Structure formats: C-alpha cells, structure tokens
C-alpha cells in the first residue's frame with residue numbers, strides 16, 4: 818500500500834437543528850469504511866430448542882448503529898469519506914443543512930513526546946533521585 822494517508826471528512830451543521838443527529842449507518846459507514854463504529858448491546862430472546870422443543874432464552878450481542886451529534890456551527894471532523902454516502906448525510910447536504918469538506922490526513926510533523934504528560938503543569942518536576950538498591954552481585 819502507498820503511504821498516502823488519504824483524507825478525512827469534516828461536517829458542519831449550518832442550518833439544521835441546534836443539535837443535529839446523524840446516524841452512521843452500519844451497511845454504509847462501517848462496511849465501506851472498513852471499521853465498525855457501532856457499539857454493541859446484549860439481548861435475550863425467547864428461543865425454542867429444535868432438538869428438545871424446550872423454550873429458553875437465547876442471549877447474544879448485536880450491533881447498535883453509531884450516531885453523531887453535530888452542534889450547529891461547529892466543524893466536526895474525523896469521518897471516513899464514506900460518510901458522504903450515507904443517505905441521511907447526503908440529503909442533509911443537498912438541503913443545505915450541513916456542509917462538508919475533505920481534509921487531507923498529513924503526516925504528523927510536530928512530534929509529541931509520548932512520555933511527557935500534561936505540559937506546563939508537572940507538580941513533581943524535579944526527578945526524585947531514589948536510586949534503586951544496588952543489585953547485589
């Protein structure tokens with residue numbers, strides 16, 4: 818695969834409800850986007866055992882379609898481009914309720930040191946010189 822990171826999509830609610838909910842349809846967003854964003858919930862339903870005919874409960878896990886809320890006037894990013902294929906998103910764009918823009922995913926240029934915590938606010942800045950006990954050799 819090429820090292821192109823692709824694009825991500827940002828959406829902004831410009832004329833919709835104050836908090837506009839979009840459903841990230843599993844068949845469109847998850848399957849084409851390559852990653853399932855759905856959450857799961859457990860369920861039980863009545864089930865008759867075909868062998869014994871006894872009634873029981875069948876438990877399972879099913880996906881719950883993810884949704885996202887777009888506060889009006891705020892760009893919300895991080896969507897896979899397939900979000901634009903979701904019927905609800907397309908119609909909202911067609912009606913002028915939301916705007917979309919594609920943002921290239923760039924290589925991270927400013928390296929953020931993974932070890933440093935919240936910057937500027939480290940209460941124990943002085944390293945404690947508690948040397949480990951010398952390994953008895």
Ligand SMILES: [Zn+2]
Pocket residue numbers: 842843847848852853854855880
């Ligand atoms: Zn899904």
